[in-house]
Amino acid sequence: MADYLPTEPYRGTRDFLPAEMSTRQQVFHRLYEVIESFGYQRYDGPQLEPVEIYEAKSSQEIVEQQLYTLTDQGGRRLALRPEMTPSVARIIAGNMGGLTFPVRWYSHPNCHRYERPQKGRVREHWQINVDLFGSTSSAVEIEFVELIHAMMHALGASRDMYRIRMSDRVLLDGVFREILGLDDEQARATAGLIDRWEKSTREQLAADAHAAGLTDKQFERLGEVVTAGEGVLDMLSEQTRERSKLIEVLNTEARELIEVDPLIVRGFDYYTSTVFEVFDTNPENRRSLFGGGRYDNLVGLYSPKEVSGFGFGMGDVTLFDFLRTHGLLPEPDNRVDVVVLPTEDALFDAARQAASRLRAAGLRTTTPLEVRKLGKEIGRADKAGARAVVIVGPDDWSTGHVTVRDLSTGEQQPTTLDGLAETVAPITR
């Protein structure tokens, strides 16, 4: 027996066949439309980036454990991008002179992370990134909250299906200093603890807190803070509160669009202020769908000019899990509209002329690759989703005609080539 190569895609990556691809494209196009309606413009960047741009400010977990790296023949150390934010900060810094701020940009890259494949986690995912550069106004936070609600609405999600939970690293820092009295190292460990809060047992958290040097009293106080919700704001000093964008958001009507939640931390080192995550409210699937926040110092890695950034990345895997759970996946829309059938070999050229007219009118049209029994071909056309066939037979064609058959009614009518598209189009709608 011959040895065959395996047909499975590389572990943690995916093949998308046309039916699934069609569903995906419909979802993505709805999102692109909403994002563009907010004035965001699409850009793109390379898959391969110098490793250094991640080492500088991404999460430790990504850089140390999840990065796909290679060295090219010229000795350059490269990574397959694990996320888009460092790339967009690089591009902004490199093109600063030609840009008018605020800059509103979006992209849809594939990103690679070496993870153990499991529900919601793959090694190659597609992530819609939306970023705004050049404003420290809390109007940015509000614009993003509105944008996210508009995106979810466009996908058919109602407000009860998800919530936007927002926090602020300025407030978190206040919690660590003012309320818990932690030093830098303890604060860092405690941020990680908060990030794991909902996924770990109380015992595990207590053990970790102890290992990080927190007293029982501090751990108890931490428990009060993380469950306080918006109440955490009252525990902090006026000075800390004034530096928070989140408080400004809460002073507008946009406050109804979010929930304050001190548990939101986000794993990336570059966030400096507001952070948020969007959660599925389904009890079976209470997961973070996506998230983002404000990063004021990332462009500064590339340029002496500081440019504040705000953005989020929406990954496809959790998004499609969400849509599936809530019954919001659109049906594939891949069908052929019409099939043109010559009844004999000599009429292939005639059939091609007919097909060409239909395609020019925007109809998805195929012709068979060889002449077979008409009844069989009509059955195949029906199976491919076609609503009509055009039969090109010798008698019709000798008078410049073809026959249009409506596959749902079986009705047939002759038409000229000039009248063809007009006759077929209404049947395919």
Added chain:
Amino acid sequence: MADYLPTEPYRGTRDFLPAEMSTRQQVFHRLYEVIESFGYQRYDGPQLEPVEIYEAKSSQEIVEQQLYTLTDQGGRRLALRPEMTPSVARIIAGNMGGLTFPVRWYSHPNCHRYERPQKGRVREHWQINVDLFGSTSSAVEIEFVELIHAMMHALGASRDMYRIRMSDRVLLDGVFREILGLDDEQARATAGLIDRWEKSTREQLAADAHAAGLTDKQFERLGEVVTAGEGVLDMLSEQTRERSKLIEVLNTEARELIEVDPLIVRGFDYYTSTVFEVFDTNPENRRSLFGGGRYDNLVGLYSPKEVSGFGFGMGDVTLFDFLRTHGLLPEPDNRVDVVVLPTEDALFDAARQAASRLRAAGLRTTTPLEVRKLGKEIGRADKAGARAVVIVGPDDWSTGHVTVRDLSTGEQQPTTLDGLAETVAPITR
């Protein structure tokens, strides 16, 4: 002075800023539409593939010199795909049971090749791949020729700007055996020679032919063959001609859509029959734009079932060079349609309501992130390409109104929120 990270993308890769991206997207969408009008369905596959799928049947040059490879933490040898054909053959083989042949598929992956960057060559390019599986009929060749003409037409190219040059490895093989009397090894070397024919001097070609073991007589005869164009067909035996798809194409009206050219070889090992390339006719840029052909044995690497394939890959770099040379690049279409301007902080929420109405009507709408002088903001809106601004002032708003200003005429008119989209839309067209 601080050390900044470099802002240039990795050598041979590209950042696409919104203006260029908008031009690209318009070109790509026109092509997607045409391809879908021929009944082709979009699919996608992973960026990373096992190295073996290229080692089996790609070109030697790609595998030995141009492949970006890495070994993952599990010890798997992976490559960044240098082309899409091996992936699509793998996917077809792995999903054979659920497919109805002929299968018409297309995709638009980015591909990586380690090349010395120069005009027309980069290390990451985007390639539209169109493939048909499951038919050995020469109607496939004709469908692809028609598709390519339709794609070029959709981009504004007229027939005099490019030509489709087609050959057939069956005929080439006939040339090697019947006309030149070459053995296998000589034949392989001579194929390479033909591929370089137009780029090399006669002296260089003669020296290479000599090195490959061809006699002066054989080299002279080779020269006659490669310049014979369609005449080469008359030099071959009936038996060879009968196995050629190209001859079948020439027996239809589609013969007017191609040129026969024995110089067309194509560098990939998997082609078994028809091969073609599309050339720019501009004397400054007589290059191959893209090409493809028939590959009958590729799916057989993965499966005992042989499935004939035909397809091509259209790379972005040469395509956009062509469009630029011929003045066919579409203008970027990135402008904002309308800007909503609150005249004071207290009216931001009102401005957001107005913006939300306009976006729901499909208008690209922004609001500023802080209140500034109205005159300045109107100037900025104009610069961003907006055709209208909506002014939200306290007097208007107290009666439920806003003011719409046409930026080209300066005319202003009040409207309610309910009438807003209807008032603005005609101005932005």
